[in-house]
Amino acid sequence: MAAKVITITSGKGGVGKTTVTANLGVSLALMGKRVVVMDGDIGLRNLDVVMGLENRIIYDVIDVAEGHCRLRQALVKDKKLSELYLLPAAQTRERSSLTPSDVIQICDQLVQTFDFILIDSPAGIEQGFKNAIAPAEEVLVVTTPEVSAVRDADRVIGLLEQHRGVPARLLINRVRPALVRRGEMLNTDDVVDVLAIELLGIIPEEEGIILATNTGTPIAHDQSLVVSQAYRNIVRRLLGEDVPFMALSDGGDGAWGRLTRLFRGSDKQKR
Amino acid sequence: MRIVDWLLRRRPTSGDVAKERLQAILLFDRTGIPPKLFQVIKGELIDSVARHLIVDRSGTEIVLTQERVHGRGRLVASIPILGPRQGRHMRVQPAEGGRD
Numbered sequence: 001m002a003a004k005v006i007t008i009t010s011g012k013g014g015v016g017k018t019t020v021t022a023n024l025g026v027s028l029a030l031m032g033k034r035v036v037v038m039d040g041d042i043g044l045r046n047l048d049v050v051m052g053l054e055n056r057i058i059y060d061v062i063d064v065a066e067g068h069c070r071l072r073q074a075l076v077k078d079k080k081l082s083e084l085y086l087l088p089a090a091q092t093r094e095r096s097s098l099t100p101s102d103v104i105q106i107c108d109q110l111v112q113t114f115d116f117i118l119i120d121s122p123a124g125i126e127q128g129f130k131n132a133i134a135p136a137e138e139v140l141v142v143t144t145p146e147v148s149a150v151r152d153a154d155r156v157i158g159l160l161e162q163h164r165g166v167p168a169r170l171l172i173n174r175v176r177p178a179l180v181r182r183g184e185m186l187n188t189d190d191v192v193d194v195l196a197i198e199l200l201g202i203i204p205e206e207e208g209i210i211l212a213t214n215t216g217t218p219i220a221h222d223q224s225l226v227v228s229q230a231y232r233n234i235v236r237r238l239l240g241e242d243v244p245f246m247a248l249s250d251g252g253d254g255a256w257g258r259l260t261r262l263f264r265g266s267d268k269q270k271r
Numbered sequence: 272m273r274i275v276d277w278l279l280r281r282r283p284t285s286g287d288v289a290k291e292r293l294q295a296i297l298l299f300d301r302t303g304i305p306p307k308l309f310q311v312i313k314g315e316l317i318d319s320v321a322r323h324l325i326v327d328r329s330g331t332e333i334v335l336t337q338e339r340v341h342g343r344g345r346l347v348a349s350i351p352i353l354g355p356r357q358g359r360h361m362r363v364q365p366a367e368g369g370r371d
Contacts, residue, residue: 147293154297183284190290194297 003114005107006238007040007136008171011152013123015144016173019209021120022050023220027231028238029084030220033115036075038087038106040132041122042098045089052079052216053086062090065102071109080221085114096127100134107135125159133160139168140200145175145186154195169200171234176205177248201234203227204248208256226257301337302344309335312346320350327351 008021018041025037038061039047048054059074064087071087078084087106090097103119110117121132133139139160143153153170160168172188179185192199206227212219220231226246233243295306313333320326330351337344 147289147296150293151296151300154300158301180286183286186286186289186293190286190293194290194293 001115002111003034003036003107003117004137004238005111005117005119005135006138006140007119007121007132008140008142009121009129009132009156010123010142010149011125011156012143012149015142015149016203017123017142018047018050018120019213019218020140020142020171020173020203021047021118022218023228023231024235024238025051025084025116025118026078026081026218026220027228027235028116028118029078029081030223031232031235031239032083034083034113035116035118036085036087036110036114038117038119039089040103040119040128042089042128043091043094044122045091047120048076048086048088049216050213051086051218053088054216057088060088060090061106062093062097064106065098071106080217098127098131100131103131104135125156129156130163133164133166136164136166139164139166140171141168141195141197142171142173143191143195144173145180145188145191147186150186150191150194157195157197167198169198170195171201171203172199173203174205175202175248199245200237201230202245202248203230203234204257206257224258298335298337302335304335304344316348317350320352322356324355325353327353 008017008024010017018039021037025035028035037047037051039045041047042062045060048057053076056076058076059069061074063069064071064074075085075087078086107117117135119132119136122128141153141156141160143149157168160166170192172191175188176185180187188199188202204227206219206225208222208225209219209227212222219225220228222228223232226248230246233246236243298309299305316333317326317328317331321328327350332349334347335344336347
């Protein structure tokens with residue numbers, strides 16, 4: 001069956017698109033899917049860094065588009081998961097070097113050999129974004145529960161509706177349950193209300209992600225964490241399962257939220 | 272603010288402020304209508320009806336539904352009417368053909 005092409009975008013920079021792309025890729029591969037993650041940020045690549053594959057890049061997506069190498073040569077196999085591959089961005093070129101039809105053609109070559117193609121869109125709404133959404137069958141819009149991020153997400157959702165009409169679903173990232181409880185952070189219902197698209201997942205803030213990026217090992221490898229459970233739930237929803245949202249208030253509050261804390265709190269989570 | 276919050280005299284938290292600001296910002300982003308202008312339009316609409324009919328201002332709800340296409344939307348006004356105003360405003364010429 002042909003791969004599903006999913007683009008991860010946000011509008012605003014720094015909300016976690018690259019981290020989300022890497023961890024969704026890892027979570028899908030841990031469930032036995034064949035995945036390629038594509039870095040759409042030409043000139044400012046960092047999906048390679050988050051995945052710890054920065055020393056293994058020989059060719060990049062521009063090399064493929066310009067015919068300097070075969071696509072297979074540019075794919076970097078993950079260090080730990082043999083079914084997970086990275087197609088790196090070029091670091092020394094600009095976003096105008098790639099066109100939407102380049103990206104579509106590359107995806108066409110990949111669909112038969114993979115189950116999922118995840119495209120990490122750059123921030124913004126210009127050429128890089130347009131390239132990244134061109135082949136998408138579905139778009140995941142990442143936001144954090146902050147006014148500026150939600151505003152930008154709204155703009156992006158509007159653009160997606162106008163220009164491509166592909167279904168968009170929402171990921172609310174970096175949620176801090178203690179701040180939400182105190183009313184000092186927008187709660188997820190507020191965000192979903194104003195953006196009015198389907199919610200795919202809620203990902204808690206997790207300090208361990210900083211360490212994970214330091215070492216180049218995506219956090220989803222540590223399956224005991226609340227944040228990794230969140231990613232697993234998102235993947236199951238992507239695969240069509242109806243998974244209830246976790247009550248994050250019992251999880252970690254930004255620092256090493258282990259799943260055992262959830263079980264101590266209530267056994268609703270066991271389902 | 273929700274009724275419960277008003278009853279408990281809860282001070283708005285920064286999260287409440289954020290939600291209000293976000294709604295105002297998105298209203299403007301989506302429709303191009305500045306929030307202050309919307310308040311003016313609401314006031315004028317109610318005043319205009321209130322000149323001829325007794326209205327319940329506190330029960331009035333005027334909503335601007337937004338679409339993501341810039342400038343498009345629908346102004347929906349729900350104004351409780353409590354009765355006609357007495358006096359010369361009601362002496363309107365009857366329609367041709369007699370009573371309604």
